[in-house]
Amino acid sequence: xxxxxxxxxxxxxxxxxxxxxxxxxxxxxxxxxxxxxxxxxxxxxxxxxxxxxxxxxxxxxxxxxxxxxxxxxxxxxxxxxxxxxxxxxxxxxxxxxxxxxxxxxxxxxxxxxxxxxxxxxxxxxxxxxxxxxxxxxxxxxxxxxxxxxxxxxxxxxxxxxxxxxxxxxxxxxxxxxxxxxxxxxxxxxxxxxxxxxxxxxxxxxxxx
Amino acid sequence: xxxxxxxxxxxxxxxxxxxxxxxxxxxxxxxxxxxxxxxxxxxxxxxxxxxxxxxxxxxxxxxxxxxxxxxxxxxxxxxxxxxxxxxxxxxxxxxxxxxxxxxxxxxxxxxxxxxxxxxxxxxxxxxxxxxxxxxxxxxxxxxxxxxxxxxxxxxxxxxxxxxxxxxxxxxxxxxxxxxxxxxxxxxxxxxxxxxxxxxxxxxxxxxx
DNA sequence: GTCTATAGTTAGATAGAC
DNA sequence: GTCTATCTAACTATAGAC
Numbered sequence: 001x002x003x004x005x006x007x008x009x010x011x012x013x014x015x016x017x018x019x020x021x022x023x024x025x026x027x028x029x030x031x032x033x034x035x036x037x038x039x040x041x042x043x044x045x046x047x048x049x050x051x052x053x054x055x056x057x058x059x060x061x062x063x064x065x066x067x068x069x070x071x072x073x074x075x076x077x078x079x080x081x082x083x084x085x086x087x088x089x090x091x092x093x094x095x096x097x098x099x100x101x102x103x104x105x106x107x108x109x110x111x112x113x114x115x116x117x118x119x120x121x122x123x124x125x126x127x128x129x130x131x132x133x134x135x136x137x138x139x140x141x142x143x144x145x146x147x148x149x150x151x152x153x154x155x156x157x158x159x160x161x162x163x164x165x166x167x168x169x170x171x172x173x174x175x176x177x178x179x180x181x182x183x184x185x186x187x188x189x190x191x192x193x194x195x196x197x198x199x200x201x202x203x204x205x206x207x208x
Numbered sequence: 209x210x211x212x213x214x215x216x217x218x219x220x221x222x223x224x225x226x227x228x229x230x231x232x233x234x235x236x237x238x239x240x241x242x243x244x245x246x247x248x249x250x251x252x253x254x255x256x257x258x259x260x261x262x263x264x265x266x267x268x269x270x271x272x273x274x275x276x277x278x279x280x281x282x283x284x285x286x287x288x289x290x291x292x293x294x295x296x297x298x299x300x301x302x303x304x305x306x307x308x309x310x311x312x313x314x315x316x317x318x319x320x321x322x323x324x325x326x327x328x329x330x331x332x333x334x335x336x337x338x339x340x341x342x343x344x345x346x347x348x349x350x351x352x353x354x355x356x357x358x359x360x361x362x363x364x365x366x367x368x369x370x371x372x373x374x375x376x377x378x379x380x381x382x383x384x385x386x387x388x389x390x391x392x393x394x395x396x397x398x399x400x401x402x403x404x405x406x407x408x409x410x411x412x413x414x415x416x
Numbered sequence: 417g418t419c420t421a422t423a424g425t426t427a428g429a430t431a432g433a434c
Numbered sequence: 435g436t437c438t439a440t441c442t443a444a445c446t447a448t449a450g451a452c
Contacts, residue, residue, distance in 0.1 A: 013417075029324065032239035035446065048418055050447060111379055112320045116237065118382040131387045151412065156388070156398065157405045164376035169368055171319055171379060174326040179339045180364070190364065197365045204359065205413035221435075243428060256436055258429060 014052055016042050018062065025063045026105035030113060033060075064113060070103060071110045075132045085144050086203055088137075089162065093199045096166045101191050107170045134159060150206040158206070165198045222260055225250050226270065233271045234313035238321060241268075272321060278311060279318045283340045293352050294411055296345075297370065301407045304374045309399050315378045342367060358414040366414070373406045 011019070020042040024033045035056055039046045053059035078092050100107055114121045138155035145152050169176065169191065177187060219227070228250040232241045243264055247254045261267035286300050308315055322329045346363035353360050377384070377399065385395060 027324070029237065029239060029320075031237060032324065034444090036444085045419065046446080047420080047448080051417075054447090056446065108320065108323050111383065112237075112316065112323075114382050114386075115316050115320075115379070116235070116240065118386075121382065122386055134387050153409075154401070154405065157402065157409070160377055160384070160402075161373055161406075161409060163380065164372040165369055167380070168372035168376040171323070172371065172375070174322050174329065175319065176368070178322075178326075178330055179342050193362070194365065194368075197362065198369075201361075201365075201369060201413050205409050242426090244426085253437065254428080255430080255438080259435070262429090264428065 013042075013044065013048070017044070017049065017052055017059075021059055022063050022066070025060060026067070026109045029109070030060050030116075064110075067106050067110050070099065071106050072132055073099070079133050079137045085141055085150065086206075089202050090199045092162065093166055093202075094195045097191060097195045097198070100167070100170045101188070104170050104173070107167050111167075111171065148208060151208055153206060158202075161205075162198075162202060165201065169194065221250075221252065221256070225252070225257065225260055225267075229267055230271050230274070233268060234275070234317045237317070238268050238324070272318075275314050275318050278307065279314050280340055281307065287341050287345045293349055293358065294414075297410050298407045300370065301374055301410075302403045305399060305403045305406070308375070308378045309396070312378050312381070315375050319375075319379065356416060359416055361414060366410075369413075370410060373409065377402065 017038065021033075021038050024038050024041065028034075028037075033056075035046050035049055038059075039049050042049075049059070053062070074095060075092075078088055078095070081088065081091075083091075137159060141150070141153070141155035141158055144150050145155075173187070176182075177184075182190070225246065229241075229246050232246050232249065236242075236245075241264075243254050243257055246267075247257050250257075257267070261270070282303060283300075286296055286303070289296065289299075291299075345367060349358070349361070349363035349366055352358050353363075381395070384390075385392075390398070
């Protein structure tokens, strides 16, 4: 019960480690990250890192779980909401792109780490029912197609399109900038416009 | 001039190394790949690896260049062709998705390695004019908008949409399968359908 | 909680025999 | 060209003092 002997002014050591670890893992990935780098940037030594998190694996686990939760946050809420699909598109693109603009490293980090180690991901999330209710969303799309609200389309293809249009720009950022030569500021504006541009694009494609 | 003393039946050692290195780098990335793994799978020892390629960096360089060339192959040809944009969409989606179905590891590999080390990429490709002529394509789109062939849209947003819809499914593959539970065979069918589905989706979104 | 010092392992790379 | 043996450096992790 008697905790925090440190001044409250600066972050606790644990919080500082987590912040730095996030930064290092996000930019270098699990395989490229070094405990020494994390210790250095947190202004401590490696021993203390292990004192707090035992191993690189366990520290990574904490960071990955956090990133994953951020990457698939309110999706469930949006999907579960009682709204027509076109309204969900607006909400989804806006919220999702906003989130990634604030944490632009998360998409590549999560996608890449899952890609490199699918088993860990599979066993961890699927059994616990943490997967977003994609089939429920597909059912709603199918229903709206049937009712003539939107053009005939394979629901899964449409969902994949929605995800692709929102997420891919953040994954391809460096190549896009290299090819087009646009600055960070221009890219920010581009992403800002994209919040509504993606929604408009999708709605134009499926409107009857 | 007097080369290949080996039987022609089996691959040359160099070719075998390259094949194995491609596989290892593609699945584990630069940081996660081990020279020992490559040597083992190629049934040689590390010394011979260095005899052929001097260093891990140089071996990686060869693999990366090859992957990158495959990732941005005939884009230039398609863009340069004298066709209306809608026809280019058909050709692009079909050819591009076909290529990635044959080499599904390439998108994540290239995107991730560039993401982790943008400088190397920047300095290598941009000055040499190897970047696809994206601005030329944007100009064509702008012209077709002006002529009333397609709906008003920011050309760069449209190009980003096209790339996103083609590439992202290959980057998100493991998560998509985990969430939906679809099999490899079903996914293959999904991608096959996607060749035309993406083109149809885009054309529906921009048709006047 | 935090440190120094170091153990134990593995990585990339080279020397030198064949 | 191919191997064994080895070097050196870097990595994760732990022991033990304070």
